[in-house]
Amino acid sequence: MTRLATNTWTTKTFLTKTKRGNILKIVREHYLRDDLLCGSAACNVCPHKNDELVLDSTPDSICALFDYNHYLILDTNVVLHQIDILEDDALKNVIILQTVLEEVKHQNTAIFQRLLEIVGNKKRKFYSFVNEHHKDTYVERKPGEKANDRNDRAIRKAAKWYSGHLSKKGAGQFLQVVLLTDDETNRKLAQEESIVCCSVKDYIENTNGFPGLIDKLSKNVMPESSSKDALYPPHLTPSQIHTGIRNGKLHQGTFYASRDNFLEGSATISGYEKQILLQGHIGINRAIDGDIVAIEIFPEEEWRKPSDIVLEDKADDPGDFLEEESILLNNAKSAASADISPTGKVVGIIKRKWRQYCGILMPSKFPGATRHLFTPAEKRIPRVRIETRQSDLLASQRILVALDSWPRNSRYPLGHFVRALGPIGDKDAENEVILLEHDVPHARFSEAVLACLPPDNWTIPDEEIKKRVDLRSICVCSVDPPGCTDIDDALHARPLADTTTDGLKKYEVGVHIADVTYFVRPNTALDKEAASRSTTVYLVGKRIDMVPDLLSSNLCSLRGGEERFAFSCVWEIDENANVLNTKFHKSIIKSREAMTYEQAQIAIDDSSRKDEIASSLRTLNALAKKLKQKRLDNGALLLASPEIRFEVDSETHEPMEVQAKRILDTNSMVEEFMLLANVSVAQHIAAEFPQSALLRRHPAPPPANFTTFLKAASQQGFELDVSTNKSFSKSLNEAVIPSRPFFNTLLRIMATRCMQQAVYFSSGTLAQEDFYHYGLACPIYTHFTSPIRRYADVIVHRLLASCIGADATHASILDTKYAVSLCENLNYRHRQAQYAGRASVALNTHILFKDRVEVEPAVVLSVKRNALQVLIPKYGLEGPLYLPSDKFVYNEEEHVQICNGVVLKTFDEIVVRLSLDSTNLQHRKLVFQLVKPIIPGFSYEDREMDVELVEQPDVIEVVDITDLTSKKRNVQTKSKKKKTKK
Amino acid sequence: MPGPELLSSQGLRLDGRRPDELRRIRCKLGVFTQPDGSAYLEQGNTKVLAAVYGPHQAAKSKLSTEGVVVNCQYSMATFSTSERKNRPRGDRKSQEMSLHLRQALSAAIKTELYPRSQIDIYVEVLQADGGAYCASVNAATLALIDAGVPLKAYACACTSSVAWRGNHPEALLDVGHVEEAAGGVCLTVAALPSVDSIALLEMSHRLHMDYFEVVMSRAMQGCKDIEIILDKAVREHLAEGWTKPDVITI
């Protein structure tokens, strides 16, 4: 029997434009079928198989307007605007037409993904019906008909078909279809065709039993053309914007709101070196941070200078009017021309980049009111007006709100409540805010993902052992921070019997990395989830895993005394740390012990210990020192970054103490061999996969980055040479002040701030010389050693496995397009994870200093126009110490602040008083006040506090720049020695 | 997965076909009177004309005592793609296609019957919407039959590609232009299905070993399906020929 798509055949014709501007006529085939199913359990006509019945045969009605069994059909705008309603479990038995699905996909990928998620959830009973290929529901576009109208017609046709199809043979059951649409004309046409229809608002407002549902309704949008009570000028239409940009009158740019002044923002556009200044309600005209906007630039005589004042929106809702702004804005024409920025105004929105925002509700002062203001946690986002009847309940909560629209007659954008995150100040709620605001995927792993895991009682299969190199007899051990449960690397070293031709001793050194790819198979739901997460995110006292716990803390983790699969990189190394040969293989190991850095250090230092572990560690340590020296001689930079460690109470998860991290020899020992493994692997995979190897590069910083830093160093009498990493490294080593041992570390901390970010890339996208890693001074680098917590390493494992034939290869390994998009996501997620980590540190610092005031020595990291950036070495804490401009004079040339003859400059050692300012609940901040040097009338005076100005020991970790973004942070929980209940 | 979604969650392709379905094939034998044999074939929106001259005495330069020389010429009409392009006869692409055509058709023709002779096969692609080579082979087979050239078996050609449905690879039969342009691999098979032999295999990109089997078997299935359609067309044409000779309609 031949399989031919012969049901019905038609063609779709449309016109399109090529890059060269030619108009093309495109004819596509379109097959119409008679074998598509309706998905209803009430139907006995379609040849359904059991698993294809999605819709209930007797769906219960939740809406008082329609007290009979019915299915819902939605139009495209309902999906686009009311996705939060759809995500609520209340709505079930919904038909999603292909027409709608495709339109949504075309208009908004994020919402499309959310819709797919709902359709994929069996419990929700959403059926996607392929109406565009069904012979009875396909409609052809009429000549002159708009695409929108045609699609509305297609939706109505499908609705009509469904009610006919279901009533035709409904054995006594009366099943109706209700079309939800907010388009009035569409409703009218539907009624004419006797289709039951309803607006979303009417439907939801009449539901029973779901009180919260109504709050999630997206607000109705007033058309831009309506000028009733308008406060803002209208936005231009897309075609007007298009014309304007083409003839050069308008410019496209991304709008960035100011953090300090809610009436100011800027935009970067091509062709202008400076950012375009946008000021005032009218100048910003409802643009929100991140939006892509169309900008008209004023003639040069109207250009102004950015204001230097802090301006916050009023606390309570003044109603719908815009205040007189001239006083708020800086009108001074007298400003020096260097300060003047090109100024303009937003005239249209090209693309909104709205997401959901965390924040708090500010209930209206009028009792019983339903309209309230919402203040987002992100200062750049304006307040939002939402409607809710649960304001009493929500006032003490962190909540999530989605933006709907910003009509011309509203002072604030309109939004709707999505969900509550928990009480303000509650640790979990605050963490949730951090994760949401940094777009960290942190939902529980889905059923589909968990289904990919091996069973709980999984044991190592014998046939797999046969395929691997058996290293169980070798003395392997792991060294990690205390409390680390996701151990992804272990090491061994042992002397070899023979020597080199020069008579040097030879060692075998192995790095064994958790074999995550044995469990995470390509293209499974687990793999996709891990790829999307990209990294494990470490918050203080909380870890958001990239792969489920069973893998990350158990089956993959190279725990002491347990047999585990590993991917091994084994070298022969001579006693001068020259690598003689390298081999890679999959193996099975049994780690002798999982040690902390401290334990390993003790084992090395304790000369009475003669056991295998201790001698292995000593060999490793000695070789690591030589490897490190070689790297440094090559020009690798030793940079420093203050890192804070919290000790967290294991029960309350409240931070108990904060201290700067300590660094031991063994940290650097592990680091060194990981670097070596990464470099070895990078060379190997780049040779084998010239087009699609995943590598990591660190571009050299542009010279301009160094300007301020060099000036500050020269004030201290050091002329640093930053022309190459080698010269830079050398001059950093020489910049030592014997009386101030901390000085050099400080210098390195500041040097870190001049660096670029290291990034992942695919080898096919760049020329070989751009692979260079500046910080490590090596020509090629990648990440291989942490597959449990970084997805990049997972890919690198797969690449290496297929190089050496250790694992089946798969198709996406060669896909260059996929490699590029993967790198983009990896880089984005890593950056966000880093920011989230910092936000978490800030949050915990605030909790810690809630009832605490301290006076501590500090150093000045940099001098700003209105503040000093200061660092407290003891804690690794840093922040601004504000200087009022009426007392201090800022010398821009020298970067110093002067008051009453006291000069404050970079590297100065001062004493500050630390306290927490909680006046703004959402933006609590640490306040640094000057104690010493004493400046009468400014510095904080308290006779009782008298601290010794002791030079801080070198407690700040000196780390390699590479892993600034990727260092594993331990989540330390230290019990307060309380008895745990049960 | 990489590339646009070629298969919807309901398992339909962009044009509404299921993965194992051919496009609509319509064909007609004997469309011209001048050549010894001719055929017109549509595979979806790909439309091809084929004409056969011969066997006749071979030109001196090509003469072979072993068997008939099969001479193929493949060309594309300027209007065959949506963007007009001047295509000089005998450009590199056409030459390659001509060679491939010859390979597939020589395998089908009982060449040993006509030593020192030559058969000329002209194929013109009127509209190209993916799988032009396959349509050419299929049309040329019909034209050869129309010309009465003895064949060992029908030569049929078909393409196949791979798409993802969730995590599972699914082979797509008879790849259209849109699917071809999506950048996936495209395997072309020309075969003599009734004697189970392959005359030509060509692949557009690298394909991972794991998927070759499914893609290959699907393409072979396609060739078999096409053979049935061609056979039916030939039988209808012959039946028609008994009753109303020399009536030609497209």
Ligand SMILES: [Zn+2]
């Ligand atoms: Zn049905």
